[in-house]
Amino acid sequence: MVVTGLGVISPLGVSAPELWAGLLGGLCGVRALDGPEFEDQAVRIAATVPADPRSRLAHPQARRMNRAAQFAVLAAREAWLDAGLAPGGARDSGLDATRTGVSIGSIIGGAPILVEQDRRLRERGPRSVSPLTAPMTVPSQAASQISLDLHITGEARTVVSACASGTEAIGQAVDRIRHGHLDVVLAGGAEAAVTPAVMAAFAAMRALSTRNDDPLAASRPFDRHRTGFVNGEGAGLLVLEAEEHARARGARIYCEAAGWGLSADAHHLAAPDPAGVGIERAVRRALDDAEAGAEDVIHVNAHATGTVDGDAAEATALRIVFGAGTVPVTAPKGGLGHLQGAAGGVEAVATALTLHHGIVPPTVGCDDLDDSIALDVVRKQARELPATGDLALSNSFGFGGHNAVLALRRR
Structure with missing residues (x-):
């Protein structure tokens, strides 16, 4: 399975090249929320x-x-065209539409629509509620709209597993191709949950950074002074296809989708297992699925949201698998914020570009590395990938103990 197309809508820009330029440049997409509702x-x-x-x-x-x-469709169009496919969709591209699929991760989906329509109902009565409310509320709308937009009829699936959703959606797509069900899949995640209700809910959990006076320094993964994550929005999608299929149509290949791993912590409603046992298991399963060992890994794109406990648990697991300071690690949420269900998709795109260009972007916001992390966190400036080894991991972990790890291999 190989990656042949990339598409992104993110706080760093509205294309994959803008994402990459922003990551390499150490830019930050965190902004003040100026609306009266905030x-x-x-x-x-x-x-x-x-x-x-x-x-x-x-x-x-x-x-x-x-x-x-909306984010998902725009990112899908970019990835589709980037893969050398026709804008009209599957059939115009010479693909078998029935063997082409969509796999999207999302946590909240259209829940903000339901909140708004509930407000209308209470203020103005039943006749004010839009007839589009139901189809716009379901989390599966992103997948269905991509399917409609590009005339994809094989399948349009949705994965909901907290902040691991986007990565799990990509992993599910890898399996659908691997087992011969599909030839091509648009896979990733989409989320738009920067709303008053969601912000208040995360703040009530004390999960968010409260640096209102300094947005550019609010998201601080692995930093000694981290206080919480920054909520974000966007979409990231990859075109995955069987290598034989890609080569037959002369497609450009970014990297190989080598494998993936899942696990569950079964530890707490929201907090990670501090021993990192579930994360370690997901990492090892991704390596096994890729038929690789720890020595083959040259880069880890960390989940690292900037929460005290979450960053520590992930670092513990990575040290167990790889040792202290042996693998270059980057944490893109310093510049991107936490894109929820879209995080795995956008960060998989970043990992694919890291392999394609041979460069690891720096971690924004990690100015004073927490000594207890004990990882080789790439900071301040980009770094070339190690010459030996070929595998990169993209990590995503979610509330409730959902752990997903994607393994990509450079070509």
Whole structure:
């Protein structure tokens, strides 16, 4: 299975090249939330997309989609074209539409639509509720809208596993191709959950960074002074296909989708297992699935959200598998924020580009590395990948103990 196309809508820009330039440049997409609905919030910062997705879609199409689905369709179009496929969709590209699929991770999906329509119901009565509420609320809308937009009829699946959703969706796509069910899959994640209710909920958990006065320094993965994550939004998708299929049509190959691993902590409603046992298990399963060993890994794209306990648990697991300071690690949430269900998709794109270009982007916000982390965190400036070895891991872990790890191999 190989990666042939990349598409991104993120706080660092509205394309994969803009994402890559932002990561290499150490930029940060965290911004102040200026709307009146956020005035009384304890946390008034988030990593938001710097463009209105509705302006890039036909109006009749945009008004029928929730914001996450809008992001997903735009990222899918970019990935599709980047893979050398025709804008008209599967059949116009010479693909068998029935053997082409979509696999998208999302946590909240269109829940903000339901919140808004509930407000209308209470204020103005049942007749004010939009008939589009139900189809725009379901988390599966992003997958279905991509399917509609590109005329993909093989399957359109949705994965919901907290912040591991995007990575698990990619892993599921790898398996669908591996076992001969599909030839091509658009896979990744999409989320748009920077809303008053969601911000208040995360703030009530004390999970968010409260650096309202300094947004650019709010997200601090692995840093000694980290205080919580920064909520974000966006979408990231990859075109995956069987290598034989890709070569037959002369596609450019970014890297190989070598394998993936899943596990569950079974530890706590929200907190990770501090011993990192579940994370370690997911990492080892990804290595086994890729038929590789720890010595083959040249890079880890860490989940590292900037929470005290989460970063520590991940670092513990990585030290157990790889040893202290042996593998270059980067944590893109310092610049991107935490994109929830989209995080795994956007960070898989970043990992694919790391392998493709041979460069590890620096970790934004990690100015004073916590000594207890004891990892080789790439900071301050980008670094070339090691010459020996060929595997990179992209980690995603979620509330409730969901752990997913994607293994990509450079070509």
